[in-house]
Amino acid sequence: MISNRLLQIAMLVERNKVVFDVGSDHALLPCFLLENVICEKVYAGEIAEGPLNNVKETVKKHHLEGKLIPVFSDGLAKAEDDVDIVIISGMGYHTIKHILESCEVERYQYFLIQSNTDVDLLRRYLSEKNYTIEDERIVFDGFYYQVIRFSADLHEPYSELEIKYGPVLLKRRDEVFIAYLKDQLDKLIKINEIANKSQFDEKISEIEKILYNKSL
Ligand SMILES: C[S@@+](CC[C@H](N)C(=O)[O-])C[C@H]1O[C@@H](n2cnc3c(N)ncnc32)[C@H](O)[C@@H]1O
CATH class of the missing domain: 3.40.50.150 (Vaccinia Virus protein VP39)
Structure with missing residues (x-):
């Protein structure tokens, strides 16, 4: 297989x-x-x-x-x-x-x-x-x-x-896409915490808006 x-x-x-x-x-x-x-x-x-x-x-x-x-x-x-x-x-x-x-x-x-x-x-x-x-x-x-x-x-x-995220993926919002975004979000939050920086704040907020269906 x-x-x-x-x-x-x-x-x-x-x-x-x-x-x-x-x-x-x-x-x-x-x-x-x-x-x-x-x-x-x-x-x-x-x-x-x-x-x-x-x-x-x-x-x-x-x-x-x-x-x-x-x-x-x-x-x-x-x-x-x-x-x-x-x-x-x-x-x-x-x-x-x-x-x-x-x-x-x-x-x-x-x-x-x-x-x-x-x-x-x-x-x-x-x-x-x-x-x-x-x-x-x-x-x-x-x-x-x-x-x-x-x-x-x-x-x-x-x-x-x-x-950045894919026109079809953004429209379809299937389970795997949502899991992928959550995974990306967790990783970026962790990197920010470890480095004690706000380097990825913009990207984090962008992903949160997609995840929670807020206007961008
Ligand atoms: C990691 S394997 C991917 C195999 C398969 N396509 C897959 O998705 O599992 C990459 C293969 O691409 C071949 N490759 C790399 N550059 C290439 C090129 N310019 N033209 C043809 N084959 C190439 C390599 O020899 C290797 O066998």
């Missing part, structure tokens, strides 16, 4: 689309998408030989020849024209930005991204390229992770608050 983090990514993949998973490692996610008949064809891209060999092993072990396609590629450099959805997960923002900057982003209708760091910078980067945040989820899997589905559609500019 795959991790909750990868499962939540899989749940945001539309059926019958061709997927390119950048930095696939063991190709656990592509394998799940194929075996659960969410997709019929998934490219598993890798820049490193070791992980690419892992992908090849997965193809053999799960008899996915012709469906799970290993691609030796830096980001999307070797991606074919039939790709509908690009998945990039389990990496930091700077690696993800390098991957996005090295391709023609407008070639792709959907990006499904889980960045381990600076999710706000990621929202800003792709919204400035005219991508809409169609859906997003917070997942708890030992840590809190955010998964975002971007689609190449026109949108109204996002507010600073939406860039």
Whole structure:
């Protein structure tokens, strides 16, 4: 069984689309998408030989020849024209930005991204390229992770608050999002107390306003 983090990514993949998973490692996610008949064809891209060999092993072990396609590629450099959805997960923002900057982003209708760091910078980067945040989820899997589905559609500019916390997350206010905000709040209050400072007062008050539905 795959991790909750990868499962939540899989749940945001539309059926019958061709997927390119950048930095696939063991190709656990592509394998799940194929075996659960969410997709019929998934490219598993890798820049490193070791992980690419892992992908090849997965193809053999799960008899996915012709469906799970290993691609030796830096980001999307070797991606074919039939790709509908690009998945990039389990990496930091700077690696993800390098991957996005090295391709023609407008070639792709959907990006499904889980960045381990600076999710706000990621929202800003792709919204400035005219991508809409169609859906997003917070997942708890030992840590809190955010998964975002971007689609190449026109949108109204996002507010600073939406860039920081996520337009869909702010609207939906589900249990995991509220737990995440409470966790952030506790951490900031503790840091302020330990350092005997008011460094994070502004951020604390911002999170409290979101949590208790007060106007910002
Ligand atoms: C931490 S693993 C993440 C694996 C999987 N995507 C996940 O979410 O669990 C990162 C993988 O990305 C690969 N990688 C890093 N930079 C890459 C790039 N520019 N192009 C393709 N693969 C890359 C690494 O070789 C590594 O296997």
